[in-house]
Amino acid sequence: MKKHGAVKSETEVAREALEKAVKNIERTGLRDFTLYLQSPFKVVALNFLAGTFRGLGFFLGASLVLAVFAFIVSQVLVNIPVVGEFFSALLRFLQENSQFSNGSGVGG
Secondary structure, three states: OHHHHHHHHHHHHHHHHHHHHHHHHHHHOHHHHHHHHOOHHHHHHHHHHHHHHHHHHHHHHHHHHHHHHHHHHHHOHHHOOOOHHHHHHHHHHHHHOOOOOOOOOOOO
């Protein structure tokens, strides 16, 4: 009878280890991930949406950085004696070649 008790104890240990592994897999969301991968349309749609928003974020961020840079150049750096001439020429160049400065808009 003792031998049977030892086998049962090993079985219980194995069952507990298996239950722990199942709980860990459930916690990581592996089931949801495999269901996600089984739907090619969902994968393509979500990747397209993520790429669209990354591109939009890059565009808005770059526009903001360039706008701040242009403001700093036009207000501060033009008044510095040595490099002021360079930045004023750069500012003039940007104003002359801006699409919106002559009022014609896109397409000239």
